[in-house]
Amino acid sequence: MxxxxxxxxxxxxxxxxxxxxxxxxxxxxxxxxxxxxxxxxxxxxxxxxxxxxxxxxxxxxxxxxxxxxxxxxxxxxxxxxxxxxxxxxxxxxxxxxxxxxxxxxxxxxxxxxxxxxxxxxxxxxxxxxHRYTPSFQYAKKLLEANTIGKIRHIDVRYHQSFGTPLFNVPYLWRFNKTITGTGALGDLGAHMIDSARFFIGEFRSISALMKTFVDKRRDPITGEERHVDVDDFTSFQAILENDVVGNFVTTRNAIGASNQHEVTLYGDYGTLHVSINRPNEIDIFVRNKSNENPVLTTEKVPETYNKTILxxxxxxxxxxxSQNTPNFYDGYKNQKVIDRIIYSAEKGHFVKVD
Missing domain, CATH: 3.40.50.720 (NAD(P)-binding Rossmann-like Domain)
Known part of the structure:
Protein backbone atom coordinates (compact mmCIF):
# COMPACT_ATOMS: atom_id res chain seq x y z
CA MET A 1 0.00 0.00 0.00
CA HIS A 130 -28.75 5.32 4.74
CA ARG A 131 -27.87 2.83 7.46
CA TYR A 132 -25.26 5.47 8.39
CA THR A 133 -27.95 8.05 9.14
CA PRO A 134 -27.39 8.84 12.87
CA SER A 135 -31.03 8.08 13.76
CA PHE A 136 -30.77 4.69 12.03
CA GLN A 137 -27.61 3.87 13.98
CA TYR A 138 -29.28 4.93 17.24
CA ALA A 139 -32.44 2.95 16.48
CA LYS A 140 -30.28 -0.14 15.94
CA LYS A 141 -28.85 0.25 19.47
CA LEU A 142 -32.31 0.80 20.95
CA LEU A 143 -33.55 -2.39 19.31
CA GLU A 144 -30.57 -4.30 20.67
CA ALA A 145 -31.47 -2.96 24.12
CA ASN A 146 -35.03 -4.33 23.70
CA THR A 147 -36.49 -0.81 24.08
CA ILE A 148 -39.74 -1.64 22.28
CA GLY A 149 -39.84 -5.38 22.99
CA LYS A 150 -40.37 -8.09 20.42
CA ILE A 151 -40.63 -6.62 16.93
CA ARG A 152 -43.84 -7.57 15.13
CA HIS A 153 -43.97 -5.31 12.07
CA ILE A 154 -41.73 -3.01 10.06
CA ASP A 155 -43.02 -0.39 7.65
CA VAL A 156 -40.54 0.98 5.12
CA ARG A 157 -41.01 3.55 2.38
CA TYR A 158 -38.75 5.33 -0.05
CA HIS A 159 -40.52 8.03 -2.10
CA GLN A 160 -39.20 10.48 -4.66
CA SER A 161 -41.03 12.81 -7.01
CA PHE A 162 -38.67 13.36 -9.94
CA GLY A 163 -40.41 10.79 -12.17
CA THR A 164 -43.86 12.38 -12.14
CA PRO A 165 -45.27 13.84 -15.40
CA LEU A 166 -45.30 17.24 -13.68
CA PHE A 167 -41.51 17.50 -13.99
CA ASN A 168 -41.28 16.09 -17.53
CA VAL A 169 -37.96 14.32 -16.92
CA PRO A 170 -36.45 13.14 -20.23
CA TYR A 171 -35.30 9.63 -21.07
CA LEU A 172 -32.17 8.75 -19.04
CA TRP A 173 -30.10 5.60 -18.53
CA ARG A 174 -32.09 4.96 -15.35
CA PHE A 175 -35.12 4.21 -17.54
CA ASN A 176 -33.26 1.62 -19.67
CA LYS A 177 -33.44 -1.97 -18.37
CA THR A 178 -30.24 -3.08 -20.15
CA ILE A 179 -28.27 -0.46 -18.21
CA THR A 180 -30.12 -0.24 -14.90
CA GLY A 181 -31.75 -3.67 -14.43
CA THR A 182 -34.74 -2.23 -12.56
CA GLY A 183 -36.08 1.24 -11.90
CA ALA A 184 -37.27 2.44 -8.50
CA LEU A 185 -36.69 -1.05 -7.08
CA GLY A 186 -32.92 -1.16 -7.62
CA ASP A 187 -32.37 2.55 -7.14
CA LEU A 188 -34.49 3.16 -4.03
CA GLY A 189 -35.83 -0.25 -3.05
CA ALA A 190 -32.30 -1.58 -2.50
CA HIS A 191 -32.02 0.90 0.39
CA MET A 192 -35.37 -0.30 1.80
CA ILE A 193 -34.17 -3.89 1.69
CA ASP A 194 -30.91 -2.98 3.39
CA SER A 195 -32.72 -1.01 6.11
CA ALA A 196 -34.93 -4.01 6.88
CA ARG A 197 -31.96 -6.40 6.95
CA PHE A 198 -30.03 -3.92 9.14
CA PHE A 199 -32.83 -3.67 11.70
CA ILE A 200 -34.49 -7.09 11.51
CA GLY A 201 -32.51 -9.72 9.59
CA GLU A 202 -33.03 -11.88 6.54
CA PHE A 203 -36.05 -12.02 4.25
CA ARG A 204 -37.92 -15.34 4.21
CA SER A 205 -40.77 -14.80 1.71
CA ILE A 206 -42.12 -12.00 -0.47
CA SER A 207 -45.24 -10.96 -2.38
CA ALA A 208 -44.68 -8.06 -4.80
CA LEU A 209 -46.32 -5.67 -7.24
CA MET A 210 -44.39 -3.62 -9.82
CA LYS A 211 -45.80 -0.89 -12.08
CA THR A 212 -44.61 1.60 -14.68
CA PHE A 213 -46.79 4.70 -14.52
CA VAL A 214 -44.89 6.76 -17.11
CA ASP A 215 -44.03 4.34 -19.91
CA LYS A 216 -42.76 6.85 -22.49
CA ARG A 217 -40.21 9.64 -22.17
CA ARG A 218 -38.67 11.98 -24.71
CA ASP A 219 -35.08 11.30 -25.75
CA PRO A 220 -33.13 14.57 -25.17
CA ILE A 221 -30.81 13.80 -28.11
CA THR A 222 -33.21 12.67 -30.84
CA GLY A 223 -36.37 14.31 -29.55
CA GLU A 224 -38.25 11.03 -30.11
CA GLU A 225 -40.29 9.18 -27.50
CA ARG A 226 -38.53 6.19 -25.93
CA HIS A 227 -40.19 3.25 -24.20
CA VAL A 228 -39.52 2.96 -20.45
CA ASP A 229 -39.08 -0.72 -19.54
CA VAL A 230 -38.40 -0.45 -15.80
CA ASP A 231 -40.64 0.13 -12.79
CA ASP A 232 -41.33 3.51 -11.23
CA PHE A 233 -43.48 1.98 -8.48
CA THR A 234 -42.86 -1.19 -6.49
CA SER A 235 -44.54 -2.45 -3.35
CA PHE A 236 -44.09 -5.71 -1.54
CA GLN A 237 -44.99 -7.50 1.65
CA ALA A 238 -42.56 -9.83 3.30
CA ILE A 239 -41.95 -12.20 6.17
CA LEU A 240 -38.53 -11.67 7.73
CA GLU A 241 -36.59 -13.37 10.52
CA ASN A 242 -38.54 -14.23 13.67
CA ASP A 243 -41.80 -13.92 11.70
CA VAL A 244 -41.56 -10.12 11.51
CA VAL A 245 -44.02 -8.81 8.92
CA GLY A 246 -42.77 -6.12 6.54
CA ASN A 247 -44.61 -3.64 4.34
CA PHE A 248 -42.57 -1.79 1.68
CA VAL A 249 -43.42 0.89 -0.91
CA THR A 250 -41.09 2.78 -3.24
CA THR A 251 -42.01 5.17 -6.02
CA ARG A 252 -40.64 7.98 -8.16
CA ASN A 253 -44.12 9.45 -8.51
CA ALA A 254 -44.79 10.99 -5.09
CA ILE A 255 -45.13 14.75 -5.51
CA GLY A 256 -43.87 16.53 -2.41
CA ALA A 257 -41.36 13.80 -1.54
CA SER A 258 -38.06 14.94 -2.98
CA ASN A 259 -36.11 12.19 -1.20
CA GLN A 260 -38.07 10.52 1.59
CA HIS A 261 -36.81 7.30 3.16
CA GLU A 262 -38.56 6.38 6.40
CA VAL A 263 -38.71 3.31 8.63
CA THR A 264 -41.20 2.57 11.41
CA LEU A 265 -40.64 -0.38 13.74
CA TYR A 266 -43.55 -1.72 15.80
CA GLY A 267 -42.83 -3.79 18.91
CA ASP A 268 -44.83 -5.25 21.81
CA TYR A 269 -43.92 -2.31 24.07
CA GLY A 270 -43.62 0.60 21.67
CA THR A 271 -42.71 2.07 18.29
CA LEU A 272 -39.60 3.67 16.74
CA HIS A 273 -39.68 5.94 13.69
CA VAL A 274 -36.69 7.29 11.74
CA SER A 275 -36.33 9.37 8.59
CA ILE A 276 -33.33 10.46 6.55
CA ASN A 277 -34.94 13.91 6.37
CA ARG A 278 -34.50 14.24 10.15
CA PRO A 279 -31.14 12.49 10.54
CA ASN A 280 -30.47 13.66 14.10
CA GLU A 281 -33.90 12.94 15.57
CA ILE A 282 -35.82 9.77 16.41
CA ASP A 283 -39.48 9.38 17.34
CA ILE A 284 -39.99 7.01 20.26
CA PHE A 285 -43.44 5.90 21.39
CA VAL A 286 -43.05 3.96 24.64
CA ARG A 287 -44.43 3.92 28.16
CA ASN A 288 -42.24 5.73 30.66
CA LYS A 289 -42.12 5.17 34.43
CA SER A 290 -44.84 7.72 35.23
CA ASN A 291 -47.32 6.82 32.49
CA GLU A 292 -49.42 3.73 31.99
CA ASN A 293 -49.97 4.55 28.31
CA PRO A 294 -47.15 5.01 25.76
CA VAL A 295 -46.14 8.61 25.10
CA LEU A 296 -44.61 9.97 21.90
CA THR A 297 -41.31 11.77 22.37
CA THR A 298 -38.80 13.04 19.82
CA GLU A 299 -35.22 12.61 21.00
CA LYS A 300 -32.01 14.13 19.72
CA VAL A 301 -29.57 11.46 18.62
CA PRO A 302 -26.30 11.50 20.61
CA GLU A 303 -23.34 12.75 18.56
CA THR A 304 -21.55 9.44 19.11
CA TYR A 305 -23.78 7.97 16.39
CA ASN A 306 -22.37 10.28 13.71
CA LYS A 307 -20.08 8.40 11.36
CA THR A 308 -19.70 8.04 7.60
CA ILE A 309 -19.39 5.09 5.29
CA LEU A 310 -16.08 6.41 3.94
CA SER A 322 -15.50 -3.33 10.66
CA GLN A 323 -18.78 -3.39 12.56
CA ASN A 324 -22.25 -3.30 11.03
CA THR A 325 -20.69 -2.19 7.74
CA PRO A 326 -22.51 -3.07 4.49
CA ASN A 327 -20.19 -5.69 3.04
CA PHE A 328 -20.00 -7.91 -0.04
CA TYR A 329 -22.54 -10.38 1.32
CA ASP A 330 -24.97 -7.59 2.19
CA GLY A 331 -24.83 -6.61 -1.47
CA TYR A 332 -25.22 -10.22 -2.61
CA LYS A 333 -28.20 -10.94 -0.33
CA ASN A 334 -29.79 -7.62 -1.26
CA GLN A 335 -29.63 -8.59 -4.93
CA LYS A 336 -31.19 -11.96 -4.14
CA VAL A 337 -34.17 -10.21 -2.52
CA ILE A 338 -34.49 -7.91 -5.56
CA ASP A 339 -34.53 -10.99 -7.78
CA ARG A 340 -37.28 -12.59 -5.68
CA ILE A 341 -39.34 -9.38 -5.77
CA ILE A 342 -39.18 -9.33 -9.57
CA TYR A 343 -40.10 -13.02 -9.76
CA SER A 344 -43.03 -12.58 -7.36
CA ALA A 345 -44.37 -9.61 -9.33
CA GLU A 346 -44.14 -11.56 -12.57
CA LYS A 347 -45.82 -14.69 -11.15
CA GLY A 348 -48.35 -12.88 -8.97
CA HIS A 349 -47.86 -14.87 -5.77
CA PHE A 350 -45.73 -15.25 -2.63
CA VAL A 351 -42.26 -16.69 -3.19
CA LYS A 352 -39.60 -17.95 -0.80
CA VAL A 353 -36.33 -16.07 -0.80
CA ASP A 354 -34.14 -19.17 -0.32
Missing amino acids: ASNRIVNVGIIGLGGMANEYLRNISIIDSIKVSAICDVNQKLLNIIGEQEGVSQDKRFKNIEEITASPEVDAIISVVPNNLHAKILELCILYQKPIMAEKPFTLNFEEAENLNLLYQKKPIPCMIGFI NDFAELILNKK
Missing part, protein backbone atom coordinates in the same frame (compact mmCIF):
# COMPACT_ATOMS: atom_id res chain seq x y z
CA ALA A 2 1.29 3.44 -0.87
CA SER A 3 0.93 4.71 2.71
CA ASN A 4 0.26 3.05 6.03
CA ARG A 5 -1.91 5.98 7.16
CA ILE A 6 -3.59 7.24 4.00
CA VAL A 7 -5.71 5.30 1.52
CA ASN A 8 -5.02 6.46 -2.04
CA VAL A 9 -8.28 5.84 -3.86
CA GLY A 10 -9.16 5.71 -7.51
CA ILE A 11 -12.65 6.89 -8.37
CA ILE A 12 -14.37 5.26 -11.34
CA GLY A 13 -17.30 7.28 -12.68
CA LEU A 14 -17.40 11.05 -12.32
CA GLY A 15 -21.14 11.70 -12.64
CA GLY A 16 -23.50 13.21 -10.07
CA MET A 17 -22.93 10.80 -7.16
CA ALA A 18 -19.16 11.15 -7.49
CA ASN A 19 -19.46 14.76 -6.34
CA GLU A 20 -20.91 13.58 -3.04
CA TYR A 21 -18.03 11.16 -2.52
CA LEU A 22 -15.48 13.84 -3.43
CA ARG A 23 -17.05 16.25 -0.95
CA ASN A 24 -16.89 13.67 1.84
CA ILE A 25 -13.33 12.62 0.99
CA SER A 26 -12.21 16.24 1.27
CA ILE A 27 -13.01 16.24 5.01
CA ILE A 28 -11.46 12.83 5.81
CA ASP A 29 -7.74 12.84 6.60
CA SER A 30 -7.21 9.14 5.94
CA ILE A 31 -8.40 9.14 2.29
CA LYS A 32 -6.89 10.89 -0.72
CA VAL A 33 -8.02 10.89 -4.36
CA SER A 34 -4.96 9.71 -6.31
CA ALA A 35 -6.58 8.65 -9.61
CA ILE A 36 -9.83 9.08 -11.54
CA CYS A 37 -11.51 7.26 -14.41
CA ASP A 38 -14.30 8.16 -16.82
CA VAL A 39 -15.03 7.88 -20.55
CA ASN A 40 -15.82 11.61 -20.62
CA GLN A 41 -12.56 13.48 -21.26
CA LYS A 42 -14.09 16.83 -20.30
CA LEU A 43 -15.11 15.49 -16.89
CA LEU A 44 -11.67 13.93 -16.44
CA ASN A 45 -10.05 17.32 -17.02
CA ILE A 46 -12.46 19.25 -14.78
CA ILE A 47 -12.29 16.84 -11.83
CA GLY A 48 -8.58 16.22 -12.38
CA GLU A 49 -7.80 19.92 -12.05
CA GLN A 50 -10.21 20.31 -9.15
CA GLU A 51 -8.65 17.43 -7.17
CA GLY A 52 -5.05 17.96 -8.24
CA VAL A 53 -4.82 14.59 -10.03
CA SER A 54 -1.94 14.45 -12.51
CA GLN A 55 -2.55 13.70 -16.21
CA ASP A 56 -1.02 10.22 -15.96
CA LYS A 57 -3.55 9.30 -13.25
CA ARG A 58 -6.59 10.26 -15.33
CA PHE A 59 -7.77 6.98 -16.85
CA LYS A 60 -10.37 6.09 -19.44
CA ASN A 61 -9.94 2.34 -18.96
CA ILE A 62 -11.36 0.72 -15.82
CA GLU A 63 -8.87 -2.15 -15.79
CA GLU A 64 -5.89 0.21 -15.98
CA ILE A 65 -6.95 2.23 -12.95
CA THR A 66 -7.81 -0.93 -11.00
CA ALA A 67 -4.42 -2.49 -11.79
CA SER A 68 -2.43 0.66 -10.99
CA PRO A 69 0.05 -0.06 -8.13
CA GLU A 70 -0.37 3.52 -6.90
CA VAL A 71 -4.09 3.00 -6.27
CA ASP A 72 -4.79 1.36 -2.91
CA ALA A 73 -8.56 1.06 -3.29
CA ILE A 74 -11.39 1.75 -5.71
CA ILE A 75 -14.57 3.78 -5.26
CA SER A 76 -17.03 2.79 -7.98
CA VAL A 77 -19.78 5.26 -8.94
CA VAL A 78 -20.95 3.96 -12.33
CA PRO A 79 -24.23 2.86 -13.97
CA ASN A 80 -25.57 -0.49 -12.79
CA ASN A 81 -24.47 -2.49 -15.85
CA LEU A 82 -20.81 -1.89 -14.89
CA HIS A 83 -21.07 -2.80 -11.19
CA ALA A 84 -20.26 -6.49 -11.65
CA LYS A 85 -17.36 -5.86 -14.02
CA ILE A 86 -15.62 -3.48 -11.63
CA LEU A 87 -16.17 -5.78 -8.66
CA GLU A 88 -14.72 -8.64 -10.71
CA LEU A 89 -11.62 -6.58 -11.59
CA CYS A 90 -11.12 -5.61 -7.96
CA ILE A 91 -11.27 -9.28 -6.93
CA LEU A 92 -8.81 -10.12 -9.73
CA TYR A 93 -6.32 -7.41 -8.67
CA GLN A 94 -7.14 -7.79 -4.95
CA LYS A 95 -8.12 -4.15 -4.56
CA PRO A 96 -10.47 -3.08 -1.77
CA ILE A 97 -13.61 -1.50 -3.17
CA MET A 98 -16.42 0.78 -2.12
CA ALA A 99 -19.15 0.00 -4.70
CA GLU A 100 -22.48 1.69 -5.31
CA LYS A 101 -25.78 -0.14 -5.02
CA PRO A 102 -27.57 -2.06 -6.39
CA PHE A 103 -24.97 -4.80 -6.10
CA THR A 104 -25.27 -5.95 -9.72
CA LEU A 105 -27.53 -5.65 -12.76
CA ASN A 106 -29.19 -8.98 -11.95
CA PHE A 107 -28.81 -11.99 -9.66
CA GLU A 108 -26.98 -14.08 -12.25
CA GLU A 109 -24.12 -11.57 -12.09
CA ALA A 110 -24.26 -11.67 -8.29
CA GLU A 111 -23.98 -15.47 -8.27
CA ASN A 112 -20.91 -15.37 -10.52
CA LEU A 113 -19.25 -12.74 -8.33
CA ASN A 114 -19.98 -14.76 -5.21
CA LEU A 115 -18.06 -17.73 -6.61
CA LEU A 116 -15.05 -15.51 -7.36
CA TYR A 117 -15.21 -13.74 -4.02
CA GLN A 118 -15.28 -16.95 -1.99
CA LYS A 119 -11.96 -17.96 -3.59
CA LYS A 120 -10.28 -14.54 -3.33
CA PRO A 121 -12.07 -12.25 -0.83
CA ILE A 122 -11.19 -8.56 -0.57
CA PRO A 123 -12.23 -5.70 1.72
CA CYS A 124 -15.53 -4.64 0.17
CA MET A 125 -18.28 -2.24 1.12
CA ILE A 126 -21.54 -1.50 -0.70
CA GLY A 127 -23.00 2.01 -0.71
CA PHE A 128 -26.01 1.49 1.52
CA ILE A 129 -25.43 4.94 2.97
CA ASN A 311 -14.58 6.64 7.43
CA ASP A 312 -15.50 3.00 7.94
CA PHE A 313 -14.06 2.11 4.53
CA ALA A 314 -10.71 3.65 5.47
CA GLU A 315 -10.84 1.90 8.86
CA LEU A 316 -11.55 -1.42 7.17
CA ILE A 317 -8.51 -1.06 4.90
CA LEU A 318 -6.04 0.48 7.35
CA ASN A 319 -6.93 -1.39 10.53
CA LYS A 320 -8.96 -4.37 9.26
CA LYS A 321 -11.82 -3.37 11.54
